[in-house]
Amino acid sequence: MSNISGKYAVVGVGETQVGKRPEATTNSLHIEAIRLCLEDAGVDASEVDGLLTNQPLTDAHRSYAVRLAHMAGIDPSYATDLALGGATPIAMIQNAVMAIEAGMANYVVCVHARKRATPDPTPGYPIRSGDEHWEQPWGHFSAVANHAFAATRHMHEFGTTSEDLGQIAVSTRKHACMNKNATMQKPMSIEDHQNSRLIVEPLHLFDCSLESDGGAALLVTSMERARDLPRKPVQVLGMGQHHPHSSVMDAPTLTTLGSRKSSEAAYHMAGLGPKDMDFAQFYDCFTITTLITIEDYGFCGKGEGKDFIKDGRIEVGGDIPVNTHGGLLSQAHLEGIMHVTEGVKQLRGNAVEPERQVQGAKAGVISGHGGSLCMHASLVLGVQ
Amino acid sequence: MSKPEAHDKRGRAAPRNEPFLAEVEAQPFWDNLKEHKLTVQRCNVCGSYFNFPPQAMCAKCLSSDNEWVPVSGKGTVYSFVTYHRAWHPAYQDQIPYNVSLVDLDEGPRLVSNVIDIPPEDVKVGMAVEVVFEDHEGYTLPKFKPSG
Numbered sequence: 249m250s251n252i253s254g255k256y257a258v259v260g261v262g263e264t265q266v267g268k269r270p271e272a273t274t275n276s277l278h279i280e281a282i283r284l285c286l287e288d289a290g291v292d293a294s295e296v297d298g299l300l301t302n303q304p305l306t307d308a309h310r311s312y313a314v315r316l317a318h319m320a321g322i323d324p325s326y327a328t329d330l331a332l333g334g335a336t337p338i339a340m341i342q343n344a345v346m347a348i349e350a351g352m353a354n355y356v357v358c359v360h361a362r363k364r365a366t367p368d369p370t371p372g373y374p375i376r377s378g379d380e381h382w383e384q385p386w387g388h389f390s391a392v393a394n395h396a397f398a399a400t401r402h403m404h405e406f407g408t409t410s411e412d413l414g415q416i417a418v419s420t421r422k423h424a425c426m427n428k429n430a431t432m433q434k435p436m437s438i439e440d441h442q443n444s445r446l447i448v449e450p451l452h453l454f455d456c457s458l459e460s461d462g463g464a465a466l467l468v469t470s471m472e473r474a475r476d477l478p479r480k481p482v483q484v485l486g487m488g489q490h491h492p493h494s495s496v497m498d499a500p501t502l503t504t505l506g507s508r509k510s511s512e513a514a515y516h517m518a519g520l521g522p523k524d525m526d527f528a529q530f531y532d533c534f535t536i537t538t539l540i541t542i543e544d545y546g547f548c549g550k551g552e553g554k555d556f557i558k559d560g561r562i563e564v565g566g567d568i569p570v571n572t573h574g575g576l577l578s579q580a581h582l583e584g585i586m587h588v589t590e591g592v593k594q595l596r597g598n599a600v601e602p603e604r605q606v607q608g609a610k611a612g613v614i615s616g617h618g619g620s621l622c623m624h625a626s627l628v629l630g631v632q
Numbered sequence: 633m634s635k636p637e638a639h640d641k642r643g644r645a646a647p648r649n650e651p652f653l654a655e656v657e658a659q660p661f662w663d664n665l666k667e668h669k670l671t672v673q674r675c676n677v678c679g680s681y682f683n684f685p686p687q688a689m690c691a692k693c694l695s696s697d698n699e700w701v702p703v704s705g706k707g708t709v710y711s712f713v714t715y716h717r718a719w720h721p722a723y724q725d726q727i728p729y730n731v732s733l734v735d736l737d738e739g740p741r742l743v744s745n746v747i748d749i750p751p752e753d754v755k756v757g758m759a760v761e762v763v764f765e766d767h768e769g770y771t772l773p774k775f776k777p778s779g
Binding site for chain 2: 379380381382383384385386387388389390393396397398400401404445446447448449450495496497498502
């Protein structure tokens with residue numbers, strides 16, 4: 249076990265109400281999340297000396313982190329924007345740990361918010377993905393189509409079906425229905441999934457995540473400082489990243505992703521493996537992402553995901569509950585930061601609705617996935 | 633060529649349907665296509681073919697000595713999808729349409745369209761060959777089943 253494992257902890261989480269927030273702005277959602285997080289942690293903004301964020305997709309800044317810090321009353325000695333798409337929230341926690349270990353900060357806020365369900369009253373300039381010049385002239389747009397390429401390949405190589413992907417959407421919806429702060433509250437059947445319209449075949453509407461307004465924040469500090477704070481500290485046990493290609497055009501394969509090596513690194517640092525995990529919060533921009541991640545994180549062999557996900561195995565009460573908050577598919581799409589806050593809350597043991605609490609959870613694994621299936625970050629969290 | 637809008641009503645980058653002909657490193661690609669030649673970048677030092685998008689230096693040896701060389705135009709479908717929704721009005725009356733990842737025999741992969749057959753007949757591993765689709769001011773490489 250690496251000596252950094254377990255030395256730092258998440259001591260506060262804040263989650264705004266998600267869904268449609270027409271009154272809010274991108275800025276106000278970020279600040280609301282920070283305020284809720286600091287209230288939860290019992291730490292004053294004046295004590296916070298680090299802030300990490302993600303550049304808002306619709307409002308790129310030279311340094312959003314510095315702007316945000318000063319809007320929230322924080323005077324940072326460490327601040328930056330990270331840019332790994334949906335892997336960013338986990339990368340923020342990892343960078344917070346590294347900054348504190350390096351002596352650059354003591355309390356680091358990690359925050360992300362999105363304003364995608366309702367128009368932002370003050371839109372800025374959008375960030376480009378980087379591949380559009382080589383996609384759009386052929387009518388190729390959007391993340392759903394790149395993930396549909398992966399789904400076509402997975403179906404070709406392993407016989408996975410659209411109904412198999414539907415099972416992931418159905419199980420995730422069940423969890424959303426147990427979460428008061430989830431956008432989707434109506435149960436889904438495989439039939440509902442199959443009847444939902446095709447967006448980019450083979451993916452249906454119910455294979456796709458939501459467009460959401462909302463935000464979340466986490467506070468990271470040392471275990472030493474955490475002992476003086478009110479919340480049960482949730483320790484960072486393992487961290488990993490891998491970014492094996494930069495677009496679908498240079499991807500050696502679309503059925504094994506950065507998730508394989510990234511998770512191996514995180515398990516190695518934690519000295520734990522998939523069998524030790526009590527839950528998994530897996531980035532689910534599309535159902536196929538969850539399926540590939542379950543395989544790459546070692547819960548079953550490559551190509552076996554379609555059978556593994558059946559019979560409630562990935563639901564609360566099953567072998568490895570996945571996305572106990574309802575995920576990007578049915579709770580809200582905030583680039584995965586609520587996968588991290590959900591992991592922390594599950595490990596606190598008393599912070600979620602009792603029906604979706606994983607009983608006796610001691611360790612869990614969280615994934616973040618970004619870009620055209622090219623960025624990946626992993627986090628193993630645990631409690632003593 | 634129409635000027636792209638900065639963003640749509642939810643702040644996302646607005647899509648467009650024409651090539652970005654001003655991309656400096658890609659200019660030989662578009663110029664050669666006008667003459668119905670499909671070319672890719674190859675390193676003059678280590679002989680590696682470059683992946684798309686075009687770039688100034690070889691990713692294998694970092695040499696900046698490279699040239700655009702003709703390829704056979706033959707390739708294989710690595711994966712494909714069928715669009716049932718148009719992200720740009722220009723595609724509204726084309727749905728459902730195919731978009732494929734085509735692995736050229738020489739190695740580089742292109743995003744393109746397999747045409748001349750219904751989208752449901754496109755298969756992974758299908759052998760395809762290039763066809764040139766002329767537009768006003770530019771030519772797009774597309775693919776049809778070989779033979």
